[in-house]
Amino acid sequence: MSLAPAAQLQHTPGERGLSRILWFLRDVLVLTRRSLIHVIRDPAQLADVTIQPIMFVVLFTFVFGSAIRLPGGGNYHEYVVAGIFGITMAGAAPGVAVGLANDIQSGIIDRFRSLPMSRGAVLAGRLTADLMTAVLGLIVVVAVGVAVGWRVHTNPQDVLAGFALALLFNYAMSWAGAAAGLWLHNPESAQAMAFVVFFPMIFVSNAFVALQNMPIWLRVVAEWNPVSTVTASCRELFGNPNPSAAVQVWPLQHPELATIICALALLAVFVPISIRLYRREDLT
Amino acid sequence: MGEHEPILVEGLVKVYGKTRAVDGLDLVVAKGSVVAVLGPNGAGKTTLIRILATLAKPTGGRAMVAGYDVASHPAQVRRNIGIAGQSESIDEYLTGRQNLVMVGELSRLPRSEAKLRAATLLGRFELNDAADRPTKTYSGGMRRKLDLAASMITQPEVLFLDEPTTGLDPRARMGMWQLIRELGDAGTTILLTTQYLDEADQLAHNIAVVDSGKVIAWGSPDQLKTQVGGAVLEVTLPATADTEVAAALLRGAISKSVTVDQRRHKLTLPTTEETGLVTKVIRALDAGDIPVDDVTVRRPALDDVFMTLTGHGAETDKEAAA
Known part of the structure; x- marks a missing residue:
């Protein structure tokens, strides 16, 4: 081989339309593959869609479950699995935030930005890989759920709709995580922030306990928490016990619609913010 | 293009x-x-x-x-x-x-x-x-x-x-x-x-x-x-030799501008266009019974360039802006 410079790469002026989209998709594919290699090399990254939901299911069915009575009765094992769906999907955000912060610190983002690649592909690639790990999380929760006696009592379309809603929520939360990672660009801060936002979000919800017993001020937060609406949607669509249906607030009376609106709102806010933060010159 | x-x-x-x-x-x-x-x-x-x-x-x-x-x-x-x-x-x-x-x-x-x-x-x-x-x-x-x-x-x-x-x-x-x-x-x-x-x-x-x-x-x-200037000739003497005597010898035989570094036993003199400078230096010292450890021609380093151009050394560490 020679180390001589090649003739100048073909000049493609004003590349637009279809070819631009195809290049974008190819870049996303390359970067999705990169993120999946990360997961294979460092399986600990999968803990929040594997070990964590298994832990929660075991903890809440066998440890706390026997002490929890649902308002209006109902099997707690059947109740809690949809809650684990909800929190596992919300759990995507911290992972994305820490991953992007790591990328910025490692200098790889500088490399990407000096290449003639699509600008949005770095974020899209990571989020696509993240959606794939969310699907894995879904499978894990279904498997453990079935093992502890969780069953669905509706038709397959409803069950699939439940899964789809959960994934949509996951995707929207990932963009929020992306914005946080790009804003903080420090893995430790991203981790800390994730803890501060994420923990209240999953516990101040109907994921593990019914809202009826909470003090009023906390209850209002929990009623409007999207983790509650996505959980309530899943319970409704799976035919599991759903005491939230008795709570007379709009998001819990229309949990599917509330989840969709919330997801779209998150996307409308955090997609442009993330892209703007990514393009910021002093990002690295 | x-x-x-x-x-x-x-x-x-x-x-x-x-x-x-x-x-x-x-x-x-x-x-x-x-x-x-x-x-x-x-x-x-x-x-x-x-x-x-x-x-x-x-x-x-x-x-x-x-x-x-x-x-x-x-x-x-x-x-x-x-x-x-x-x-x-x-x-x-x-x-x-x-x-x-x-x-x-x-x-x-x-x-x-x-x-x-x-x-x-x-x-x-x-x-x-x-x-x-x-x-x-x-x-x-x-x-x-x-x-x-x-x-x-x-x-x-x-x-x-x-x-x-x-x-x-x-x-x-x-x-x-x-x-x-x-x-x-x-x-x-x-x-x-x-x-x-x-x-x-x-x-x-x-x-x-x-x-x-x-x-x-x-x-x-x-x-x-x-x-910055031309090359210089550096002569290193053994620790036992008297550098001042050697310098006086060279000043008489070759060039007035000989500098002495007592601590490192070094004499430095500017090189000139004339050839045979190294030979002359060694002959002069030999005639005075002064042993020589090392003779090198040193071109000025870029450090010297930087010092001349900016008035401060290249290592001056100003806080990086970016």
């Missing part, structure tokens, strides 16, 4: 807050040449490279790379450049080969060609044995070589190297020099920054000395050295 200078910089300015990191910098780099931008920390070297590589936007002035304006046509610029920074831009979880193939594909090479180029570069940069290990396990020198290989994946017309040997051990540094020389010999236009004076001397056809965001001197290494 018409004729163009690979790098053309006119009155470039970059302001960060109140700091003028680059402050009216001019620079022209001819096709196929290797130019070193030499200066202390905070002189604006990294900012210059980041602007030329489209990673930062200029505040004022103009910079053209490969015939395109970096501010208005960044995409075209990116297609014709490679950059290796002082912190390696490589993915720790991926293997060396996966890193190169990824960068190749993102540079729009077909996957098969990216693989082919990656294999060739891994061989060329002597990374074959480690090619399929995650780069986490690489040494500093290997990481730097891989980073350089990544920047060469499309055989770009212009290559930017930001302090390519900072932090490397001497052996890795030599290896990096060898690679850069070969890339330069093969016709790639290279702009590198360095704070090592010997590095600029070793690698570059031309040196731009920068200080406070401006080019304060430009020329070949030899031209810059001539600015």
Whole structure:
């Protein structure tokens, strides 16, 4: 081989339309593959869609479950699995935030930005890989759920709709995580922030306990928490016990619609913010 | 594509807050040449490279790379450049080969060609044995070589190297020099920054000395050295010898301007056009029964150049702006 410079790469002026989209998709594919290699090399990254939901299911069915009575009765094992769906999907955000912060610190983002690649592909690639790990999380929760006696009592379309809603929520939360990672660009801060936002979000919800017993001020937060609406949607669509249906607030009376609106709102806010933060010159 | 200078910089300015990191910098780099931008920390070297590589936007002035304006046509610029920074831009979880193939594909090479180029570069940069290990396990020198290989994946017309040997051990540094020389010999236009004076001397056809965001001197290494003065002859005597007696002897026989370094037992005298100076010195000392340990002709180092031009040494560490 020679180390001589090649003739100048073909000049493609004003590349637009279809070819631009195809290049974008190819870049996303390359970067999705990169993120999946990360997961294979460092399986600990999968803990929040594997070990964590298994832990929660075991903890809440066998440890706390026997002490929890649902308002209006109902099997707690059947109740809690949809809650684990909800929190596992919300759990995507911290992972994305820490991953992007790591990328910025490692200098790889500088490399990407000096290449003639699509600008949005770095974020899209990571989020696509993240959606794939969310699907894995879904499978894990279904498997453990079935093992502890969780069953669905509706038709397959409803069950699939439940899964789809959960994934949509996951995707929207990932963009929020992306914005946080790009804003903080420090893995430790991203981790800390994730803890501060994420923990209240999953516990101040109907994921593990019914809202009826909470003090009023906390209850209002929990009623409007999207983790509650996505959980309530899943319970409704799976035919599991759903005491939230008795709570007379709009998001819990229309949990599917509330989840969709919330997801779209998150996307409308955090997609442009993330892209703007990514393009910021002093990002690295 | 018409004729163009690979790098053309006119009155470039970059302001960060109140700091003028680059402050009216001019620079022209001819096709196929290797130019070193030499200066202390905070002189604006990294900012210059980041602007030329489209990673930062200029505040004022103009910079053209490969015939395109970096501010208005960044995409075209990116297609014709490679950059290796002082912190390696490589993915720790991926293997060396996966890193190169990824960068190749993102540079729009077909996957098969990216693989082919990656294999060739891994061989060329002597990374074959480690090619399929995650780069986490690489040494500093290997990481730097891989980073350089990544920047060469499309055989770009212009290559930017930001302090390519900072932090490397001497052996890795030599290896990096060898690679850069070969890339330069093969016709790639290279702009590198360095704070090592010997590095600029070793690698570059031309040196731009920068200080406070401006080019304060430009020329070949030899031209810059001539600015400071000619070579000197250094004579080292054994510890037992009397340096003052020896100096007096040489002042009488050869030149009035002999300087003495008592502590290191050294005499220094300027070289002149006349030949046979070394022989004369040794004969004179021998006749006075003064033994000689060592005689060397020392050309002024670029450190001396920097001292003459800026009034402060090159090591002066002003807080980096970027």
